[in-house]
Amino acid sequence: MRPKIYVKEFYFEILPKEIKEEYYPYDNIFSDMDLIDIYINGKKLIEYVYEYEKEYIFKDIELDDETPYDRFSPIPLNKCLLDNCNNERFKRVLGILMCSCQTFDCWDLDFRIFFGDKYIIWFDFTNFHRKEEYKNFPIYIFPKEIYKEGIKNLECLIKKDET
Numbered sequence: 073m074r075p076k077i078y079v080k081e082f083y084f085e086i087l088p089k090e091i092k093e094e095y096y097p098y099d100n101i102f103s104d105m106d107l108i109d110i111y112i113n114g115k116k117l118i119e120y121v122y123e124y125e126k127e128y129i130f131k132d133i134e135l136d137d138e139t140p141y142d143r144f145s146p147i148p149l150n151k152c153l154l155d156n157c158n159n160e161r162f163k164r165v166l167g168i169l170m171c172s173c174q175t176f177d178c179w180d181l182d183f184r185i186f187f188g189d190k191y192i193i194w195f196d197f198t199n200f201h202r203k204e205e206y207k208n209f210p211i212y213i214f215p216k217e218i219y220k221e222g223i224k225n226l227e228c229l230i231k232k233d234e235t
C-alpha cells in the first residue's frame with residue numbers, strides 16, 4: 073500500500089552553485105542550467121526518494137556516508153513539466169530526478185499527475201528498471217491552491233534566473 077502524504081507546503085529552490093559544482097565538477101548536459109530542488113512539506117523530493125531507497129531497496133548497501141545528491145540529481149524544471157499546460161487531466165512525467173551519473177535512463181524517477189478540480193495528485197512513482205521496488209512509495213495530494221502557489225514560485229525562480 074502506498075502511503076498518502078497531504079501537502080501543506082510546496083515550493084522550489086535552485087540548487088546552490090557550490091553544491092552543484094561539488095557534485096558535478098565536470099562538464100555535463102546540465103552545465104549551463106540550474107538544477108532545482110522540489111520541496112514538499114519542507115522536505116526535498118530527492119530526500120523522500122533517498123530515504124525510501126535506503127529503507128526498501130538498498131538495505132544491504134552502506135549509504136550512511138552519502139547524501140541524496142550522490143545518488144540522484146535534481147533536473148532543470150519548467151512550469152509546463154509539472155502543470156497541465158495542455159489542459160490534460162492525466163500526465164506522465166519522466167525523469168523528475170535522474171541518476172547522478174547523469175546518464176538518462178540509468179536510475180530515473182518517473183511518476184504521473186492527476187489534475188482534479190480540487191486536488192492535484194502525484195502518484196505511481198516508479199523507476200522503470202525496478203517497478204516492483206517502488207510500490208510502497210507515497211502518493212502526494214496537493215490542494216489546488218497550494219499547487220498553484222508552488223508552480224507560481226517555480227515560475228518566479230526561473231524568471232529571476234533569466235534576468
Ligand SMILES: [Zn+2]
Nearest residue numbers: 171173178179
Ligand atoms: Zn547512473
